[in-house]
Amino acid sequence: MSEQLLKTVERETGDHPKHAVIWMHGLGDSGHGFAPIVPQLQLDGCPPLRFVFPHAPTMPVTVNGGYVMPAWYDIRGADIVAREDEAGIRASQAAIIKLIEREIARGIPAANIALAGFSQGCAMALHVGLRYPQKLAGIMGLSGYVPLG
Template identity: 60%
Template sequence: MSDELLPTVEVGGGDQARYSVIWMHGLGADGHDFEPIVPELRLPNDPAIRFIFPHAPVRPVTLNGGMAMRAWYDIVTLGGGAPQDAEGIAASAAQIHQLIEREGERGVPPERLVLAGFSQGGAIALHTGLRYPQRLAGIMGLSTYLPLADRFAAERHEANAETPVFLAHGQMDPVLDISLGRNSQQTLEQHGYRVEWHEYSMVHQVCFEEIEAISRWLQTVLTD
């Protein structure tokens, strides 16, 4: 892994930010993908929140015929039971650790920071946040799943055992079936996590009602 920080898109906050949201995009997208969602959240006092949208590294993706694209890890095939790129997942988690540490240097400690992501980016948010050794404000996964679930019980960190988790999924998602999201919700709840679960009549996307729910949840967790 490179010692260089991932390139990012930043919205709001500036030097006065009290809170941060690190939000990872999905496969083949980039950090600009969710940039337009910030004003749609209609958060009060939004200048106090710094939104950070990192660009995933460019790498070959087996699922797409080895085509190089922005991806947090390689994907061989979709669906439960498929082989998972544990090495790639760990490398991306380490890069997100670097961004969390930088926020600490800029005055935002982990307890005032949310890790979020969509699809593959949501998998990295869950994987990284639930293993992070310091308490985070919240962890959000949209249209995603808990990767390397068979290792979760052994690798999760107690620092985030009580951290609020937000999960949302489309009932007609043709990319990541909603069963993957529901199974992830159940796994977390079986381990005592506080999961706020939402499902919507949509495909692999984000809808207006979901944005409203995200806004309410962020306002709950981003408080002193």
């Protein structure tokens, strides 16, 4: 994975947000997949939030016959825990940490940043959030597991 920051889709619910949610998509999707949910959350009256929806890098996914698709890491077989792609998980971890650091540099403290994810994105949200050295606002996971647990 490159040293460059992941490309993202961003949505803000108001001016000058002081809170952020970094939301990772599932296998084969993109940052555009969950962006339409922001208005559905009906956040009127809440402090302004910035939603950051990163795009996973594309890579061959073994379980899908080597088809190149957006993925946070390779899935090598049906038993996702027995044959985990540790290098891929750690590379995505580093990329997500860079997004957290960018939000901190933009003036949002770590304690006001939440990680969220669906499926493979949930696995990454849990993996990064449980290991991040500073306290985060929270972790929301939908349909996932803790990799490298």
